[in-house]
Amino acid sequence: xxxxxxxxxxxxxxxxxxxxxxxxxxxxxxxxxxxxxxxxxxxxxxxxxxxxxxxxxxxxxxxxxxxxxxxxxxxxxxxxxxxxxxxxxxxxxxxxxxxxxxxxxxxxxxxxxxxxxxxxxxxxxxxxxxxxxxxxxxxxxxxxxxxxxxxxxxxxxxxxxxxxxxxxxxxxxxxxxxxxxxxxxxxxxxxxxx
DNA sequence: AATATGATAGTCT
DNA sequence: GACTATCATATTG
Numbered sequence: 001x002x003x004x005x006x007x008x009x010x011x012x013x014x015x016x017x018x019x020x021x022x023x024x025x026x027x028x029x030x031x032x033x034x035x036x037x038x039x040x041x042x043x044x045x046x047x048x049x050x051x052x053x054x055x056x057x058x059x060x061x062x063x064x065x066x067x068x069x070x071x072x073x074x075x076x077x078x079x080x081x082x083x084x085x086x087x088x089x090x091x092x093x094x095x096x097x098x099x100x101x102x103x104x105x106x107x108x109x110x111x112x113x114x115x116x117x118x119x120x121x122x123x124x125x126x127x128x129x130x131x132x133x134x135x136x137x138x139x140x141x142x143x144x145x146x147x148x149x150x151x152x153x154x155x156x157x158x159x160x161x162x163x164x165x166x167x168x169x170x171x172x173x174x175x176x177x178x179x180x181x182x183x184x185x186x187x188x189x190x191x192x193x194x
Numbered sequence: 195a196a197t198a199t200g201a202t203a204g205t206c207t
Numbered sequence: 208g209a210c211t212a213t214c215a216t217a218t219t220g
Contacts, residue, residue, distance in 0.1 A: 042212075058206090072205095123213070125213050126213090164212075
């Protein structure tokens with residue numbers, strides 16, 4: 001891989017650009033990872049975002065510099081990982097929802113137990129478990145610590161749809177996926193194409 | 195295959 | 208005191 005590492009400059013752009021651009025990129029944590037195949041976009045003008053009501057102790061990282069990890073606990077059990085976008089203060093981030101396993105498969109299987117490879121990292125909680133991301137990595141700089149993200153091959157078909165697991169702003173089509181990937185957390189409601 | 199439910203704890207009102 | 212940016216298991220068809 002002669003892949004270009006994605007740095008702060010990449011993530012400083014509008015989250016609406018960064019989110020789909022992250023599809024196909026390769027995330028690796030301590031050598032374990034793969035291709036990003038599903039993400040969601042969040043921003044401050046967004047009732048579903050943790051940044052909606054301004055900075056709080058939890059969401060503070062979202063308002064910090066771009067290119068950092070925002071990790072939070074979900075439903076008391078799981079970890080979910082985002083990458084902060086846009087200039088400092090904006091409160092925008094991209095939630096990493098699914099990865100196609102490519103490196104460190106053995107390690108992922110150890111951490112996830114006996115599940116089919118297609119479900120190793122297909123979901124925000126599963127992804128964090130498989131890659132070993134936890135709250136201790138909240139605020140860490142992508143590219144400087146164990147977490148690396150590199151540009152990947154262009155994605156042939158980008159799927160777009162409503163986000164998962166939220167109860168407000170469901171009309172915003174801010175979930176993005178790699179068309180045809182068997183590693184999506186859930187299928188996209190595809191418009192019938194004939 | 196689709197739907198239902200319980201686990202579990204931090205965050206905010 | 209209510210509400211999650213979820214997941215695994217159980218149940219029903």
